[in-house]
Each structure stands twice: as structure tokens, then as C-alpha cells.
Amino acid sequence: MEVTAYLDRIGYHGPHEATAETLRMLHAAHAFAVPFENLDIHLGRTISLDPASLFDKIVRRRRGGYCFELNGLFALLLERLGFSVRHLMARVLWGQTEVGPLSHRVLLVETGGERWIADVGFGGNGLIAAIPLAAGHEERQYADRFRVTTVEQGEDRSESRRGYRQEYRLDCLVKDVWEPMYSFTAESYLPVDYTYANYFHSHSPESLFTQKRLCTKPTPNGRIILQNRALKIRHDGQSQTEALKTPEAYRAMLADHFGIALSDHELSACFGERVETNG
Template sequence: MTWNGEELDVEAYLARIGYEGEAKPDLETLRALHRAHVASIPFENLEIMLGRPVPLDLAALQDKLVRRRRGGYCYEQNLLFAAALERIGFSVTGRGARVRAGASTTRAVSHMLLNVEADGEQWHCDVGFGADGLLEPILMREGVDVRQGEWRFSIASEPEGVRVLRTENSNGWFDLYAYTPAQCLPVDYVVMNHYTSTHPKSSFIRRPVLQRAAPEVRRRLTGAQLTLTRPDGSSGERDVPVSELRDTIVREFGVELGDDDFAELIRVHYAGA
């Protein structure tokens, strides 16, 4: 099996995301699993901030995201999701994307998303893009335009088979990332992960980032700045003092660090704040 789904403790995973009922390889189940995963497992890069490697083997992913109830970034989240889908009986293919959000130049292919077959259609799934990401699968088809909760998403096409996932904000359509039909295998994500978690130019090694998507609000903690954004374009920002940081991480993102890990995070990244 491509995604090692046979090694997954599927009951523990379904309990982690709060999914109840029978899990079948159909669109209804796919939508429910995607929603539940996004709602339950936040985006975060805290292992990198603590100076640790980011292992992508399924045993490590289950230990971190399921047993210890932590979050993770795109490779961790989508590899776990792919294993769960494969175990349930879905056909899953990996894809790689160039992130455009916040980019002024062309970036390398460094984001992971999934192509999942359900009910005779190909679906774009991604539980690992953070606050701006999809809440549910979207048809992997040019011209698709959907609302998910209060958010709007679409897929545009460009030359040479490139597709672009976009979301709408107060200034109009905003490109999130672009991808092609080229297949990626787990080993490709190992290479991408090495760059993303270690390269000096990677944005993920600079400061703590936690994000969470929800139907009515997008939450981000970047460094010490907490931002809540709503579909009407309104947003609120505030600096989180160190004295409130631990409670904020738990309340807004559901991430609980042990005492030693939290003390190290403060020492390395918030000293003097």
C-alpha cells in the first residue's frame, strides 16, 4: 500500500478527529472525514522551533498527531490523512504544489495535497494548509467555485495543465497554490520536508506558527501575534504576552506542550518579550 494504511490504528485516528459512524469509501464519508480532521488537528511547526527533526513515518505521525494530540504541517497532516483514506478503501494519489500565498517570486514545489477518487470523481483534498485551507474536498476540475462554511474557493487553470486553488477575500480572489497532475510519492515528501524543516530560506524555521481553519473564522498565531480573520474581511490582531501564550495556544489551537517543551519554546523564541 502506498500510504502504509495497513499500519494505521484507524479506530484511534477516528476517535482523535471525533468521527462517529461507519467509514466507507464514498463521498459522504470523505467530506465528513476532511471536515473532522481540519476541525480537530491544527497546523503547527513547534517541533522545528524546538530544534527537532520532523519524521514522516506513520508510526511517528500516529504518536504525535493521534496519541499526543498535537498538530503538524502539510506533510504530517496529509500523510496521516492519506493513510486513513487508504485504510478505509479510497484510491489516493499525492500531488505537489508551489505555494503562492504571500509570495513575490516563484517558489519551489514544497506543499503536499491529495487527489482522492470518490463516487466516480476526482477530489482535491488538503487538510494541511492551515488557516486559509479547505474545510472539505473540492472537485479537481477547472472552473469549480464553491462555498465551504462562510468561505469561498475556486480552481482556475493555467497553461501546461497547471491548476490554481484560490480563496476569496475582501480584495477579491487570492491564489493559495498551484499544482500539476504529476504524481508524488511518499519519498518525494521526505525530500520536500527536509528543505522545509531545515533550509535557511524556509519560512517555517523562523518563528512559531499555529493556524486553524473553521467555518466562520481563520486563526493564526505567528510569533506572538494572534490574528482572527472573518469572511467579511474584518480581522482582529493582538500581541500575546508570554504570560498568556500557553493558555492561548491551548484555547485557540488545542495544542498542549509539556512543561519542559513550553519552557524551551519560551527560552529560544520569546526570551525578553
């Protein structure tokens, strides 16, 4: 972990002390600089969660990633700066009609006697800044509004898990309706838990990430979303969608909006069909 290189990658020039203010500033810098994207899956590459691989991809090669990658590397940065980080798993509710598995990596950060949820790897209307883990808390973050609520559940009699099984939910306000994003508890998870979930998301034909090429990043006034060859730009509550009809338009869009540069081979694979995976 080269802290200076990481901070340069996200354009952060603020304080380094492990405070709530620093956490929120780091989180926002990361969200605005590093896109959520799954293009490597469609390039047939293994999604490695090894710290050195994550650093090389996101910092040195200036790419993005999805939750297991982005939150995994962000956690290492926070720990290096002196924050206490707990690794959580969340159940995605956004756009779901059925109850799904725990499949999203989230971070719980403790500083100054307070607990915060940090998540720089949610591809929908994700957080821009860390948010306090406090039931009933509601706040606006640039163009979006979020709230934290609690979820009723049965009693957990496990002594070792007492105090960590309260279930929370993160919501986002969409057209005056609170839409649930995901639910989670404060229970810690191990690296192997993410390895299994990461393998499913990057290999299974049932995974959204193998079905669609995705790239998204927030802006101060909205969000930029790429889904396959359709580019959608939300700005001040209005949306505009453009079909990218040529590889050249696709390449220019990735460079201009997401800072991603593709070789000719990569462009062909991302614009067209998925190439064979390497297992």
C-alpha cells in the same frame, strides 16, 4: 493505523463507506480538530514522516503538524477506509512574489468516478472540505470561498505523463479578490520527494517554518492564527489581534484554541528562542 483512535481524535462519527460525502465529512472534521503547526521545529525535533511517528504525534499526543505530516497521515486513513489516493506536489503561490519550487503536499482522491483535491495541511486559508478537481468549480466552505481553475502551459510530449500534466490552480476569495493559493498537476510523487522537501522546510534558514512559530486552525466563522507571540482571530469578516506577553498567556492560548499542552521546557523554547536542532 488504528482507525478508531484516529476518528476519535478528529471527532468523526459518520459513515465509513468510501464515498464523496464521507470524504468531505472526514476532511472537515480533520480541519476543525487538528491544527496546522510547526512548533516541533522550534523545539529542535526532527520532523519524521514515518507513519508510526505521525500517528503517535497527531493521534496519541494530540498535536498538529504541517503539510507533509497532516496530509501524509490523512492519506493513510483514507486508504484504510477504501479510498484511492494519489500523492501530489504543489507550487505555493500564496503570498509569493517569485516562482518557488514544488514544496506542498496535496492529495488527489478518486471515488465514485470523480476526482477530488484533499488538503488538510495548508496553513493559510486552507480548504475545510475536499473540493472537486473540476476547472471552473467554485464553492463556499463556511467563512471562505474557493475555486479551481486551469493554468495554460506548453505541450508535454511524454507518453507516460499524458493526461496527468494539465496544471490546475486553487484560489481563495479574499476581500472580493481571487488570490491564488497553489498550482499542481495530477502527477504522482514518491515518498523520497517529500523527504527532501520536508528537510528543507524544517532546516533551512530560508524556510518560513524555521523563521516563525506558527499555529492555525479554521473555525466555522473564520480562523485562529498564531504567529510567534501574536494571536489573530478572524470572525465573521472582522479581525482582532492580541499580543501574548507572558508564557502563561501563551500556554493558555495553545490549550484553549489548539488543544496543545506544553511542558515547562517546551513552553520556554516556544515562547522564547529556538533551541539547538538535533540534525
